[in-house]
Amino acid sequence: MPMNRPIWTDEPWKPLPELTGVVKADVCVVGLGGSGLTAVEEASMLGATVVGVDAGEVGGRAAGANGGFLLGGLADFFHRLVTRIGLSNAATIYRCTLEEIHRLALEFPNQVRTTGSLRIAATPEEVTDCHAHLAALQSAGFDALRYAGAEGEGLYLPMDAVYQPRRCVQEHAAHLTERGIALHEDSPVVSLSPGRVVTRRGEVHCRTIVAAVDGGLEDLFPELRSRVRTARLQMLATAPAREVYFPRPVYYRHGHEYWQQLRSGEIALGGFRDVGGEGEWTSSGEPGGAVQQLLEDFLRTHLRVTAPITHRWAASVAYTADRLPVLEEVRERIIATGAYSGTGNITGRLCGRAAARIACQVRSGWAELLRQARTFPHSPNLN
Ligand SMILES: Cc1cc2nc3c(=O)[nH]c(=O)nc-3n(C[C@H](O)[C@H](O)[C@H](O)COP(=O)(O)OP(=O)(O)OC[C@H]3O[C@@H](n4cnc5c(N)ncnc54)[C@H](O)[C@@H]3O)c2cc1C
Incomplete structure (x- = not known):
């Protein structure tokens, strides 16, 4: 079995050229995952000339190696977000993320399935928490239902979806290059300074830089080290598992474990970062430690899947203490976005778009919303 190969990577991809020589652009986007590509697209739509660079492949890190869940909200469940940042901020953020799921589904109809998702409780206490979660969503006017079924007890969120992350990102990059944008x-990138991005064999001279990097954000910007920490998230996948049927993706034990069954029957399962201990706070994107065994045990005993394991992988993501993403001008004319605390497929797109708007000096409602959330009176007490 190839190690560190996500189940999503089985399609061939025609590599994009390395940057060589000196090029000029209004905006240079560093990082071509889902967030960076959305930034490239938005800056270009706003009339800027854009160049995008990536250390590896488009979607070669978390953006193409994740669980494929497209969930409403941020890393914290809605009811917790309400207590942290206030009902109005939390509800507006939630609405924006649902709209973004819808937008993604319209833009990439072959890659997105609007299945809804299940949050399933692992303990009776968590069932109580699911009730609070449900009550908060319903009282804010969002669709959510109590759920009890084969997967367990919890809630059903009908607006959520799943996608094929790697293909979606590749399709996005292909659309952009077809429009003549240089990726x-x-x-x-070996050095970043205002107006200048230096790569191994090239340079971009530009007005503004957008750095859209999730895992390792604090390595690119050491000034963020006190607020941002990188961890590895691990997954495995199986051959088609006809012995089980999961029509909807499942979020379990407060979202620590998560799995979905693909249309062709394979199971993709992730989790146990918290149980893996201090060793999971690493910038290594290689699978390892105790987590792979924990995933395998859970697959066999809890999910009752007998199909052979075909893929194991890991990738890096970054966390913040308040679990609100980073979206800010970290250095003069350098806008950084990242640290989505484990759920960046949708938030990353919203932040990437907002970063591009800031770079082009255009108002961003999403950036303002995050600013308000961060300064909400309860925020300083976050842990
Ligand atoms: C196993 C796993 C499961 C997950 N499951 C989910 C999920 O189900 N739902 C969800 O919403 N989120 C999930 N996430 C989180 C989500 O994948 C990420 O938050 C999101 O994909 C981040 O995308 P991004 O484009 O911001 O960053 P990244 O994917 O990290 O892309 C950043 C890019 O920047 C490039 N880069 C970095 N440094 C440099 C440099 N110096 N020079 C040039 N380029 C550089 C990298 O090569 C990379 O391609 C999961 C993550 C993992 C790892």
Whole structure:
């Protein structure tokens, strides 16, 4: 079995050229995952000339190696977000993320399935928490239902979806290059300074830089180290598992474990970062430690899947203490976005778009919303 190969990578991909020589652009986007590509698209739509660079492949890190869940909200469940950032901020954020799921489904209809999702409780106490979660969503006017079924007890969120993350990102990059936008793979940035991005064999001279990097954000910007910490998330996948049927993706034990069954029957399962201990706070994107065994045990005993394991992988994501993403001008004319605390497929797109708007000096409602959330009176007490 190839190690560190996500189940999503089985399609061939024609590499994009490395950046060589000196090029000029209004905006240079560093990082071509889902967030960076959305930034490239938005800056270009706003009339800027854009160059995008990535150290490896488009979607070669978390953006193409994740669980494929498209969930409403941020990393914290809605009811907790309400207590942290207030009902109005939490509800507006939630609405924006649902709209973004819808937008993604319209833009990539072959990659997105609007299945809804299940949050399933692991303990009786968590069932109580699911009730609070449900009550908060319903009282804010969002669709959510109590659920009890084969997967367990919890709630059903009908607006959520799943997608094929790697193909979606690749399709996105292909659309952009077809429109004549220069995207470069295999072009690691070795230095970033206002107006200048230096890669191994090239340079971009630009007005503004957008850095859209999730895992390792604090390595690119050491000034963020006190607020941002990178961890590894691990997954495995199986051959088609005809012995089980999961029509909807499942979020279990407060979202620590998560799995979905693909249309062709394979199970993709992730989790146990918290149980894996201090060793999971690493910038290594290689699977390992106790987590792979924990996933395998859970697959066999809890999910009762007998199909062979075909893929194991890991990738890096970054966390913040308040679980609100980073979206800010970290250095003069350098806008950084990342640290989505484990759920960046949708938030990353919203932040990437907002970063591009800031770079182009255009108002961003999403950026304002995050600013308000961060300064909400309860925020300083976050842990
Ligand atoms: C196993 C796993 C499961 C997950 N499951 C889910 C899920 O189900 N739902 C969900 O919403 N989120 C999930 N996430 C989180 C989600 O995948 C990420 O938050 C999101 O994909 C981040 O995308 P991004 O484009 O911001 O960053 P990344 O995917 O990290 O992309 C950043 C890019 O920047 C490039 N880069 C970094 N440094 C440099 C440099 N110096 N020079 C040039 N380029 C550089 C990298 O090569 C990379 O391609 C999961 C993550 C993992 C790892």
